[in-house]
Amino acid sequence: MQRPTIKTIAQETGLSIATVSKALKHSPQVRPETRAIVIEAAERVGYELNMHGVQLRTGKTYQVAAIMTAPGPKQNEWEGVEYAQLLSGISWALEDSPYRVSLYAVRNFEESQAIIKQIVSLKKADGIIISGTRADDPRIRTMQAADFPFVTYGTSVHNAPHAYVDADNEQMIRVSMARLVERGHRRIALLNPLSDLSYGITRFESYRRALEVAGLPFDPALVAHGRLTPAFGRENVLTMSDLSNPPTAYICANEASALGAFSGFHERGLVHGRDAVINATDDLNVSQYFAPPITTYYLPISEPSSLLGTYILRRMEGEPPEALQTLLMPKLIERCDDRLTPKR
């Protein structure tokens, strides 16, 4: 038995395939009674739309390309693990649509640039979702130049307005800094993402402004930029704690670097809460299991990811990008007082 097509239904009902096609997509050109007959026949024979025919005819792919930057296979560091949840969130948001998530794993920025050019020029997808945006992101320019629907996880600074979802890094750092200063900290370290990433810049600028507001000096030795692995967190704690005037607080940009920071504490014999404290941003709800649990800004990854999904759908429907911009404020979860208990 062959799989039924609209032709099958046409024969079954005595109508033409054109009418069947129109009936199935609720065209006003076909009478309700006729449509009912078609629907009935379709169900009876177990008809399912064959996307290949549609794709060839319409040129639409019904694919949303998710570009995932992950370090190469040799790189066995704990990085980018939140992508799993991100992808599933996007996938669920598209669940009731005809769109599917098509995965493009790339190793670095250049590759993502090349892939995006290819997707855009060869129309390998109808929409693109990217992350790891830069302040001035050439990929965004590529997609905008081709008028190609896309949503970014992360903002950009110098690009024309586009659809995005991001955590409110500016506010997060501002609040975080004020809270630490209020608790007596004067030397606060910032473990930041790579400095070409947009949110790295946002966080850094917010940090500097917060220092100014608090009347504290800026010390470049207390700021590190890098790939947010545990190794990064560990190494920076090791070097910064060796300073003559070491930090009493570390703000880590994610849970991986926070874990690494703990490892550095352990190595140096530092006690959390006595010698210094660690605060982090966490979207996997994992830092509650650290020993001790730490204060975090928690943004469940499911929120931005489902937004990314719905935004790309709406963007592909033609909604203007300005209407599809959201900054989400992570929730402060205070698991520590974060005041240092004086050594005695």
Next chain:
Amino acid sequence: MQRPTIKTIAQETGLSIATVSKALKHSPQVRPETRAIVIEAAERVGYELNMHGVQLRTGKTYQVAAIMTAPGPKQNEWEGVEYAQLLSGISWALEDSPYRVSLYAVRNFEESQAIIKQIVSLKKADGIIISGTRADDPRIRTMQAADFPFVTYGTSVHNAPHAYVDADNEQMIRVSMARLVERGHRRIALLNPLSDLSYGITRFESYRRALEVAGLPFDPALVAHGRLTPAFGRENVLTMSDLSNPPTAYICANEASALGAFSGFHERGLVHGRDAVINATDDLNVSQYFAPPITTYYLPISEPSSLLGTYILRRMEGEPPEALQTLLMPKLIERCDDRLTPKR
């Protein structure tokens, strides 16, 4: 300017589209000189194969469905994070092929079953990769009944032979147990995955056999089955350490539960290496950052994931499943002596 098709090349060269098509796919029916002309013209006009035409004509989708079971969006526990690396590994393995990874995120086993039936019956992909296999897995039966190419991450017990990749859980537990027994442990806890998962059963059976070999009694109170979240690790340490005769070693099935176990240690005031030790399986190389670092069996996730990719390719080419079965032995990384230092 329209995108060039084989028709464009046909006009350009004065040949028919049939000849062009054959030339491009290296059919022996076309003369080398003719082929050269076609290739030249194709490059000159910038021709790229339009997959939609191919798909409609041949019925092939050039999609590999990756079924990813992740807890629902409400469930904000750290679980399944290794999927990110797994997916990128698969994606890279398919890079030089015309195949793409199409992501299907599901919330539970039943959903994955439904999705697979759909993919198989509606030919929404040419191959499927699943994980979380059960001892007797109905999804495997579905795919085998339809003679549909697939590879599993994880073995099965009662199903007909199929392509799979897995860690050698039997050996891993056997070696792990022998090592702990040798170091004086008599009460060894097993924090195991859900008992309907194939590797949960493998691990459990290996555990029981190892106890027998060592002449140790089996105590059901020392075995827990569950979703491998940090919460699971934590809770089991809390309850097991309250036993009148608590375990002196915990074998955790992944890094998430090991992290949770540490959290339980912290809560109960247990010191790693004095009161008990934690060993774990780790495929993200993260447990080296625990405080203290623990002994783990490390299998870089890139290995199984790239194998999954190449296996599904070979399976789709018609290679028999028996040739596509691999158990990978994780590498023991001893970061602790794991002998208890006696309290004094």
Next chain:
DNA sequence: ATGGACGATAAAAACGTTTAACTTCGTTGT
């Protein structure tokens, strides 16, 4: 010379859908 085989290319059909253009027929307005 004739017929057959073969090698190289062309013609045409097919995959399943959408959609522009056309037909048919009943209704409406004048």
Next chain:
DNA sequence: ACAACGAAGTTAAACGTTTTTATCGTCCAT
């Protein structure tokens, strides 16, 4: 009474491939 119109369908073309079948020389054996 008749043109104009609208509603509801139909016809046919098109999307870009692959593949079966047909065509046309050319070469070779008879």
